Amino acid sequence: MATKKTDDKMGQSRQQIGKKIEEQATGIVADIMKGAGPSIAIPVRGSRNVEFDKEKKKIVLGDKIAHRYLFNVGHARKFMQTMLVASYVKKDLLENNLTATLRDLYYAKKHTIAGTKEDTIDDQKESDLAIVDFEVSLDTFREKLNLRAEPKGRMAGSVIIEDRVRNKVDSIDLSHMGSGGWAVPSIVEQIEFKKVDVDYVLVAEKNAIFDRLNEDEYWAKNNCLIMTTAGQAARGARRLLQRLNEELKLPVYILTDADPYGWYIYSTMKYGSMALAHESDRLGCPNANFIGMSISDIEHYDLKAVTIKAKDVDIKRAEEMKKYDWFKAKEWQLEINKFLEKKIKAEIQSLSSKNLQYISNTYLPEKINNKDFLP
């Protein structure tokens, strides 16, 4: 099983984005030429325009659109900042085939406006917001604008990928990455899956679990790709999971601690988040399943002695999550109720109380064989 993304397709995509930016700019110039106040249409973000799309199974933006006008005292500064972002993305990044971080953009575009004591950008928060505005106004996401986020995560398994850094193409065999694994980059759009000999993807919230599975050759014995997100998943890891699921049709199973924070990590990977609702389409992986650890596992695997008493903040979080549309499935409601009743949580590593390799030799194979997942 393998997909092929041609150079053309990758190149075209950068060109297409460039063209979109040009069209937006041309519209603004046209407004100016005909004496109209130039404006940009930007979908509204924030809770008043966030909804759960049951069909797509994603937390998405609603259809509220705001217009940002240059000739509005309240808008002018933001309008200018959005234009600075547009210019940096187009001229500095896309045209040179270079990527940069949000912080690079901030430093590059911060300057004192000639003849004034006013800075274009006072604080990076301003340019970060302008970047999100720009992304959503173009209906794209920052990685397509060659903007990098902090990378996090590691992978191993019988998959050969091709990754490129500008014009250099590397073939990377993820089954020969030793004890370290391959570090998941921030932008994964350019990655091509060359040879994929796995049946599913197993994502562990924790580095320690990845190391355990890798040492136990879990991925070789069980024919899967393993990944750790090292906590809350970074954008690169989320997007790569989506691609593995949607392009290669690989099932994705997510393994977190048995607590509300683990559920949150899972739900963000699966549905997206309210804060990044505008990105769910590109970062969500709605077909992912929760493989564990569940509160029910505590009983089933006799882990009571190594549980942890839930804190007030866990209880509060669970009560909130119980109300979310994306936790309304009866399996999740049962799970959350069980947690609220017992008020205990458990870490994946509590399985080490049985024996170190219990997770690789017993727990995970059982869960997979029995299809013992939560939706």
Added chain:
Amino acid sequence: MATKKTDDKMGQSRQQIGKKIEEQATGIVADIMKGAGPSIAIPVRGSRNVEFDKEKKKIVLGDKIAHRYLFNVGHARKFMQTMLVASYVKKDLLENNLTATLRDLYYAKKHTIAGTKEDTIDDQKESDLAIVDFEVSLDTFREKLNLRAEPKGRMAGSVIIEDRVRNKVDSIDLSHMGSGGWAVPSIVEQIEFKKVDVDYVLVAEKNAIFDRLNEDEYWAKNNCLIMTTAGQAARGARRLLQRLNEELKLPVYILTDADPYGWYIYSTMKYGSMALAHESDRLGCPNANFIGMSISDIEHYDLKAVTIKAKDVDIKRAEEMKKYDWFKAKEWQLEINKFLEKKIKAEIQSLSSKNLQYISNTYLPEKINNKDFLP
């Protein structure tokens, strides 16, 4: 240039540690047999036994030794916990050629003592302390005991390493790791350097800088190995740097932000830290140099417009660091004084205000050519 660690040597080393543990245990048993109270000799940690060894250029433990007695009400619990650690390391890990985290050990050895309501370990802090006691009592470090820490860091460059996961040996070419890089594992003792075509190692505190250098093919153009520690360096990254420097005689240059936190990251990699003084021998890299960013660079590279006002906490930290033995070199005293006078700091990424590739094309090559380092 390449070194070779034979399988024998690796195996022997595990055997040697196993033998040391046996000897310690035999001594304890002998004490018991002759009716003496068994004890373990443990070098004292903490500020009253930490000193700066000017010759070794390392923050090390002094020669104060404490004895821990089983038949002392204040010691008995800790004595028992140290024995639990010893048994886990010997029987569960070394004999099975498995590695585990501190948390795995905690879960494996936590249980209620038969006939009592007392748990062997209440809190992971207890077993963590017992692990450090055990390490120093054997004059070794936890990686040799097959105990893993949280891994962090990525690498790229013209170096081929061999890494092994139990009996599987992988040859990894760090010059073909795409945009992600190879993830530095937690334990690096088993790594062999097979082919090393680089002149130096450049360590960036930040992921973003690694990505910049990698995209600019800095390591290929400048014949070096690049690494990011992604913040304060993890144990695996520190140990690997030491090995690259001491075994391969590669110069190590460290690049951090121009602020006291950056200096701290640097000094920990170079000299070790007070909290981990017992580990400096295995984790320190005393020949490393500080390549930047220096406070002097702010003037030299005309970065004043993109500096950040120092906070009170920065000032306080700088005043403390000025007094440390390991910052007494006149170059560092000048640097710290300059900071205290100007009260500004700067990030490496502020170089992006010139142009995105300035760091790769101008700043670093200049610094290296001029040997413009701090000691």
